[in-house]
Amino acid sequence: MKASQFLISTLRQAPADAEVVSHQLMMRAGMIKRLAAGIYTYMPMGLRVIRKVEAIVREEMNRAGAIECTMPVIQPAELWSESGRFEKMGPELLRLKDRHERDYVVQPTSEEAVTDIARQEFKSYKQLPKNLYQIQTKFRDERRPRFGLMRGREFIMKDAYSFDRDEAGAKRSYQVMAAAYRAIFDRFGLSYRAVAADSGAIGGDLSEEFQVIAATGEDAIVYSTGSAYAANMEKAEAAAPAGPRPAAGEALAKTPTPGKSTCADVAELLGLPLARTVKSLVLATDELDAAGAVARTQIWLLLLRGDHDLNEVKAGKVPGLDVGFRFATVPEILEHFGTPPGYLGPIGLKKPLKIIVDREVAVMADWVCGANDKDFHFTGVNWGRDLPEPDVVADLRNVVAGDASPDGQGQLAIERGIEIGHVFYLGTKYSRAMNASFLDEDGKPKPFEMGCYGIGVTRLPAAAIEQNHDERGIIWPDAIAPFTVVICPVGMDRSEAVKSAAESLYAELLAAGVDVILDDRGERPGAMFADWELIGVPHRVTIGDKGLKDGQVEYQHRRDTAATRVPAGEIAAFVKGRLAG
Amino acid sequence: MKASQFLISTLRQAPADAEVVSHQLMMRAGMIKRLAAGIYTYMPMGLRVIRKVEAIVREEMNRAGAIECTMPVIQPAELWSESGRFEKMGPELLRLKDRHERDYVVQPTSEEAVTDIARQEFKSYKQLPKNLYQIQTKFRDERRPRFGLMRGREFIMKDAYSFDRDEAGAKRSYQVMAAAYRAIFDRFGLSYRAVAADSGAIGGDLSEEFQVIAATGEDAIVYSTGSAYAANMEKAEAAAPAGPRPAAGEALAKTPTPGKSTCADVAELLGLPLARTVKSLVLATDELDAAGAVARTQIWLLLLRGDHDLNEVKAGKVPGLDVGFRFATVPEILEHFGTPPGYLGPIGLKKPLKIIVDREVAVMADWVCGANDKDFHFTGVNWGRDLPEPDVVADLRNVVAGDASPDGQGQLAIERGIEIGHVFYLGTKYSRAMNASFLDEDGKPKPFEMGCYGIGVTRLPAAAIEQNHDERGIIWPDAIAPFTVVICPVGMDRSEAVKSAAESLYAELLAAGVDVILDDRGERPGAMFADWELIGVPHRVTIGDKGLKDGQVEYQHRRDTAATRVPAGEIAAFVKGRLAG
Structure with a gap:
């Protein structure tokens, strides 16, 4: 290419709305042009990068036996109602009506469309396994699109879907894709980690994110310095506490802590390490009646060490909380604790509730918590003596750097990443909902075992820039340079x-x-x-x-x-x- | 590729809604799959064809100096209001609202988006000429989508847009594209014709369609057997009549023609050739007041030979009719002719109107027309004797096979075609409407001179099949075979x-x-x-x-x-x- 025949358009200044460096540099380098919030033209210079990303993805997907097709951007609502997503998805799903007032959506992903193909095409177990993918325009109507291609509304995604006759096959297909993703990410020339991710309601461990490492990344990712263990923050398990609980050494005392409503303030006032304090978090679960009204509400008290943060995904897996929880309201807190937030604790409750204790809290002795009395905390609190031994103990917290790795090898370190890929075992979630089955060897219909596998094609260049730039501009790896x-x-x-x-x-x-x-x-x-x-x-x-x-x-x-x-x-x-x- | 690793899915029977052979064969060969009316998944076998079409188009566009970019599928209404198309386009333009109730469209083409890029990027004449193109998903909400990929709603189009500093430059850019299109179509391995097309309000001759020849084509295309002349039916000029008008040989006679309301019936009854009859077509133009109500209506009588058909595009260029015409209503006809349709003619009108005469009618003698009296026609009608010499004479008719070629060389022949490409000189239509200008050498802002150039990427395989198939299936040219x-x-x-x-x-x-x-x-x-x-x-x-x-x-x-x-x-x-x- 000769530059005089190409479109080179650089800017000294990035537009004011470009908050992150990748957005600023892509705008300044003339790679993208804003048409509306979160909607960009891929200019010739940027399109060259995107095409190279696509080519690498396509080659490795084909090598892994996946077959390319292209599903429509505009998809009928009927299909999306079969899975329930037309009704359940929030306003991120862009809905529209055609000239005949029929409902459609602009695809954010294509599980429904591909499952519809499978139920028509894959009649027999002999046709399985199959993996269909597309590299195609997607739309998610983000409430607050920003950061250029990092969180745009219109974007290009590679989405693949595997179909297998049983769980064992689906897991093999998943591993084939996970290996293909490693091959793809190796070729991009970026520093990345594949980390275990939460698999939500599906369960199991078959969910991994591919994170491009960048200090500016939105996601915290966790890895062991002594093993291959890596997970995102939601998923990373806090290792069980090493030793047994120390013996009680102090007497229980109600101590004035006027105006000190946070663990940090209380620890400072008392001259104690933050790790000796326990924070009380109050959650609620609502049981609905047939009409959808709240029939009964259960209040929950979660106890975490003062220096730890709640991991909502982990909390959401505790039996009873797994129906979906919310934080309790102030009236609910007053009713159960008799005092407003800031001085709450498990001793002297007004009204019974369910208590869940983080594993670290369960092995503490001589700890500090709110006294359920404004401006007072208890010190020297001990399990079994000052309150009953904890009933439900669970891993409730985010890990922190220096924690022991849950596989027992090395310590955890934390870095920031940008999620670019995700491999996910879906099970029969969509195939059951959409009645998509094949005839198995025994002549009986069985729902497909599925997996889904995404790569953010237009997000990748932004992540590459977050990782590779200096004060003069972008530094592309050879493989995806324009x-x-x-x-x-x-x-x-x-x-x-x-x-x-x-x-x-x-x-x-x-x-x-x-x-x-x-x-x-x-x-x-x-x-x-x-x-x-x-x-x-x-x-x-x-x-x-x-x-x-x-x-x-x-x-x-x-x-x-x-x-x-x-x-x-x-x-x-x-x-x-x-x-x- | 090994077939066992691919998705091969053939059907014995085409679905009932597949009316044309290309639709039937693409469905039966497993190339496309219907998701909704006019919306198809490109299945692996079909996508291979589309990708080959895209690759040929891309190579030749690049060779011709055009630069690829990708404009968004979802575009903001504000931009489309600048050109007026958001308001003026019919329901083919798919409109939608985002979560903030802002208006958007799904792009059917991208004149507005590309003109927006040009006005930001091309500040100086030194940056011109430029030609930007994309190969991207489009949507047109057809009232009655059908024929598979031939008239779908979602489709892939290559659309290119040239920007020049003056008309001479724009015409050079147009010719570069016309040559590139010939190179592209030559490579497809299909039989095609480039035909002159009407350029609408823009005027000039810079509009050509690329038509794939197929007996099942929707368009009639006209070419000379003795020269390179070719045009679509709308555009094809009827050569001026060869000789002068013969002398009158018959007397005017009012002849009973009971129940014979068509020229064909009258000719048969009278034992005359159809070419001796003249048909009367009644049109109306409405003048609107400031509020948009009809202030005044003018009625027009068009006279064509009984064996000729009206060419509405030609009629629409006659001064007075060029404001937009409609066919007259029965009350309007009764008011002016005193008789219902079937027996109309230019002699003995009730109320004055404007008469426009086709060139062939102007040289007829001893002709037949309606007598403005139910069940009667005049025979032996002659200009100058029985009614005044025609005032306005114009080319109003569709050509027919055997007509002299308008360039004087050879005769016209007619075949059917499927329009796959179009090159079009736009002038300053969009640049003026959107205030898109550059600084010319003299330091003054000038609007861009534009051209637009489309190829129906997903329509092409359908056209190729219409042209190349037999009772056993499709016969692909090598270049675009899956x-x-x-x-x-x-x-x-x-x-x-x-x-x-x-x-x-x-x-x-x-x-x-x-x-x-x-x-x-x-x-x-x-x-x-x-x-x-x-x-x-x-x-x-x-x-x-x-x-x-x-x-x-x-x-x-x-x-x-x-x-x-x-x-x-x-x-x-x-x-x-x-x-x-």
Whole structure:
């Protein structure tokens, strides 16, 4: 490609609404253009990156035996009612009506459409397993779209769906996809982790997220320094406490703590470590009657160590809370504790409730909690003596750095990531809802065992930039750079030697299959270099009259701090060597 | 590709709603699957065809200097209001609201979005010309979607838009695209014609349709047997009549024609050729007041030869009718003619109106027309004697086969076509409406001169099938076949020799870059051959035990009536020779 034939459009300033660096740099580098909130045109420079991402995804999906199709963007509501999602999904599902007032949705994913294909096409176990995928436009009507392609409304996703005759087959299909995802992510040239993720109501451990590591990532991801264990924060298990509970050493005392309504304030006032305090969290579950009105409400008290945070996903798995919980209201709290939030505790309740204790709290001695009396806390609290031994003990908390790894090997560390891929075992959730079955070897209809597998194709470039940039701009990995090599001739219009050297290197690299762009726009060197550093092309060759007089040109990788002089006759081989390496 | 790893799904019967052969065959060959009216999943077999079409289009567009981008499917109404299309377009434009009740459309084309890009990006004449294109999902909410991909609602279109500094530049850009379209259509391997099309309000001759020739096509296309002249029916000019008007030979007579209200019936009754009759068509134009109510209505009488049909596009260009016309109502006709339709004519009108005469009618003598009296016609009518010489004479009719070509060379012939591409000079229609301008060399802002260029990517396979099929199924041209070659081993599971010969031919063709599929499903020969003939793979190699004993395999092109025996050792070279040829 010659730059004069392409659309290069860089900006000095990012628009004011670009809050994160990937959004700023994609706008400044002319990769995307905003059409509406969360809706972007992929400009020629950005589309080249997206196409390279797509090509890698497609190659590895095909290699893994998945078969590409393309499902419609606009899908009929009837189909979405079969799974219940038309009614249950929130306003993220973009709904519309056609000229005949029939209901449709703009696909955010395609479980319904693909299950509809399967129930028509896969009549016999002999046709299984099958994996169908598409790389296609999706829409999620985010309440607050932002961060450019990171949280857009219209985006491109690769979504794959596997169909198997039984759970064992589905698990094999899942592992094939998990391996394909590793192959895909290895090829992108990014630092990433595959982490265990919560599998929601489906259960089991067959859910992994592929997280691109970036300090600016939205997700906390957890890994062991001593093993391959890795999970997202929702999923990461807190290892069971190491030792038994120490013996009680202090007497129970009601201590004035005026105005100190947080564990941190109380610990500071009392001169105790935060880890000696216990926080009380009050939840509620509502039982509904047939008409959907609240028939009965149960209040729950959760006890966590003062320095720990509640993990709502874990809480949501505790029997009784797994129907769906909410935080209790202040009137509910007053009714059960007789005091407003800030001084709550498990001793001296006004009204019985259910208590769930985090595993760490269950092994504490001489701890501190609210006294259910404004401006007072208990100190020296001990299980069995001052209150009954805990009844329900569970892992309720987010892990913290330094926790023992749940597999017993090493300690946990935490870093930030951007979720780009997800592999998920679905079981028969959709096939049962949509009555999608095949005839098994025994002649009986069985619902398909399914899995779903997504990659955020347009999100990936944003994540790559969050991970790879500096103050001058983007630094693309070779595999997904809009161009791999840029040739910058200095004074091409004035010097026949420069022009000829640049054109001949361009022709030689093109012939070798290198994705090279020749900047023949005639820009001044400073503006030209600034453009390519902003755009982030990884390899640059600069050809100038002065160097050529000595038979030299310059090579500089985008991460290099200085250029390397290379004999003009060797530059093509030199560049090819850098690409191979 | 091995068939066992792919999704092959053929049907004996097409669904009842498939009215045309391409729809029937695409359904039966498992290329598409209906999700809703006019909305189809592109199944793996069909997607391979679409991807080949896309690749050819993309290569030639890039070669012609166009630059690919991707504009959003969901676009904000504000932008569409700038051009006026949000308000003016009919219900084909699919409108929707997001969660904040803001208006959006699903793009049917992208003039507004691309003009918005141009006004932000192309600030200077130095950046022009530019041509931006996309290959992207479109939606048109057809009232009656049908014929599968031929008239779907969701479809893939390649749409390109050129931006130039002046009309001369725009015309060059138009010609570059017209040439690129010829290159694209040549590569598809289809029989097609580029025909002049009407350019509507823009004027000029810069509008051409690319029509795939097919007896089942919706469009009539006209070409000269003696020159390169070609146009669609709307546009095709009827050559001016050859000779002068003959002298009057008959006297005017009012002749009873009871119950004969059509020209054909009258001609038959009178024993005259249909070409001696004249038909009267009554049109109306309404002048609106400021409130949009009809302030004044003008009635028009159009006279055409009885064997000719009105061309509404031509009529719509006659001064006075160019504001938009409708057919007159029966009350309006009674008011002006004093008789109901069937016996109308230009002689003895009740109330004055404007008369427009087709060029052929203006040179007739001794003609027949309605007498404005039920069950009576005039015969022996002559201009100047029985009624005034015609005032307004125009080309109002559709051409018919055998007409002289308007360029004076040869005669016109008519065939049917399916419109797949359109190149169109837009002028400043969108750039003026959207205030999209650049700074020209003289420092003054000028609106962009634009062109737009479309190809129906998903419609093309349907058109290819309409043109290329037989009673057994589809016959793909090599360039867009889902697979170019199929290897059909007979008894692969029983014979090691067959298996080995098939696998080795498969490997050799794959290595040569041939898009080959090996049918390793283990189907019986009859079913296997029927599948591939239905799917339409152009080249087939059959390998069987019996032939192999004599060192022979069989080659058959999809159009061949019988197989050719080829020595097994030469088959790879033989196939490659057929592909090259």
